[in-house]
Amino acid sequence: MQTNLSEAAQSLERAEEAESILRACVHCGFCNATCPTYQLLGNELDGPRGRIYLIKQLLEGEPVTEKTQLHLDRCLSCRNCETTCPSGVRYHALLDIGRAEVARRTVRPARERWLRAGLRHAVSRPALFAALLGAGRVARAALPETLRDKIPARAPVASPRPSMQQTARHTRRVLMLEGCVQPSLAPNTNAAAARVFDRLGIGVTPAPQAGCCGANDYHMDAQEAGLQRARRNIDAWWPAIEAGAEAIVMTASGCGAFVKEYGDLLRFDPAYADKARRVSALARDLVEVIAAEPLEQLNALAPAAAKQIAFHCPCTLQHAQRLGGKVEAVLARLGFGLTGVANAHLCCGSAGTYSLTQPEIAKQLRDNKLDALETGRPDAIVTANVGCQTHLNSAGRSNVTHWIELVDSLLTPDQEMN
Structure with missing residues (x-):
């Protein structure tokens, strides 16, 4: 794709990167075939190719309109198009550049500004989110449907984690990001991961100063705020990294x-x-760590009793991290059966705060995903991201949990790995 960036765009810090990405696109349109929003809406501008054209226009000096902002807002950032693209176009990076430029050159309506600011500040602060969730549970019946459905009627509970004293015997140590909403919405996920790690001879080093990863801010018109959260996390993790932590584990x-x-x-x-590169090199999704361990030799696991499981692979796992099939392989190793899931590559509609900023599209995608997951009549449905879990559960249909809780349920309480 030929480009002619404006003088203003050429002065941007990521101008060279944007131009390189634009020139990599060959207009083939393969991306539209796997784009969830294009499939639902049928509008070229609601597919990756159309959005690339919009970003190209604004970087070449064309006016930024409400239409530009609307179509970029509707993107889920699922990165399915990147998996499909034969030219290796780094669409998500171009989208970040385009959205930042749109935010710089436009002012959103007051209602949108308030919603986005509210989501940024509430979701990214675990203590505040927990307090708001508790208040929302009390006033749940009076809340708008979109918000009400996201709030569990009962507060979820977590089984106890291994204590620091219990795990002190382990020579292997990892860090684990607690997350922002997960401690309130799905507290047993990290607890289950810690218990499984303990059985595998791995201790979890606490890093209480680490907070939100920064993605929520970064994707909500506040990129510098997101990067500042990243810096705080790097500072919080660095002492443990220098002490030899082998990985920074993410359960979301x-x-x-x-x-x-x-x-x-x-x-x-x-x-x-340099520190950021080191942190990224140490970052591991939970399945990357678990899959490398000798699970078959772990005699503290009870039989899986041939349960049939439907796994929803989040977009951030299969398209961003390219780890599709990894969780399914772990579950199969443990004796679970996997049911088929049609269109498993498509997004469930969660996409961070997308289900609150674009509720109609998100609901359609959610219901389509649940139809696919439920078709095989599984004994359980599991996923690998708290956002997907919460969004799918908001339908009030099948219960969805994190896959590590399934593994944890096989652990017998009176045995330990030598």
């Missing part, structure tokens, strides 16, 4: 996808570039 694939990009996103920051 959305966080994992973003932390793995710290090195790229902070490459222009002289104070953090």
Whole structure:
């Protein structure tokens, strides 16, 4: 694709990157075939190729209109198009550049500004989110449907984690990001991961100063705020990294996808570039760690009793981290059966806060995904991201949990791995 960036665009920090990505696109349109929003809406501008044209126009100096913003907002950032693209176009990076430029050159309506600011500040702060969730549970019946359905009627509980004293015997140590909403919405996920790690001879080193990964801010018109969160996490993790932590584990694939990009996103920051690259190199999705362990030799696992499982592979796992099939392989190793899931490559509609900013599209995608997951009549449905889990559960249909809880359920309480 030929480009002619405006003088203003050429002065952007990521101008060279944007131009390189634009020139890699050959207009083939293969991306539209797997784009969830294009499939639903049938509008060229609601597919990756159309959005690339919109970004090209604004970087070449064309006016930014409400239409430009609308079509970029409707993108789920699922990165399905990147998996499909034969030219290797780094669409998500171009989208980030385009959205930042749109935010710089336009002012959103007041209602949108308030919604986005509210989501940014509430979701990214675990204590505040927990308090708001508790208040929302009390007033649940009076809330708008879109918000009400996201709030569990009962507060979820977590089984106890191994204590620091219990895990002190382990020579292997990892860090684990607690997340922002997961401690309130799905607290047993990280607890289950810690218990499984303990059985595998791996201890989890606490890093209480680490907070939100930064993705929520970064994708909500506040890129610098997202990067600042990344810097705080790097500072919080660094002592444990220097002490020999072998990995930074993410139980939410959305966080994992973003932390793995710290090195790229902070490459222009002289104070953090090297540390960010080190953090990204250590970042692991939970399945990457578990899959490398000798699960078959772990005699503390009870039989899976041939349960049939439907796995929803989040976009951030299969398209961003390219780890599709990894969780399914672990479950199969443990004796679970996997049911077929039609169109498993498509997004469920969660996409961070997308289900609240674009509720109609998100609901359609959610219901389509549940139809596919439920077709095989599985005994359980599991996923690898708290956002997907919460969004799918908002339909009030089949219960969805994290896959590590399924593994944890096989552990017998009175045995330990030598």
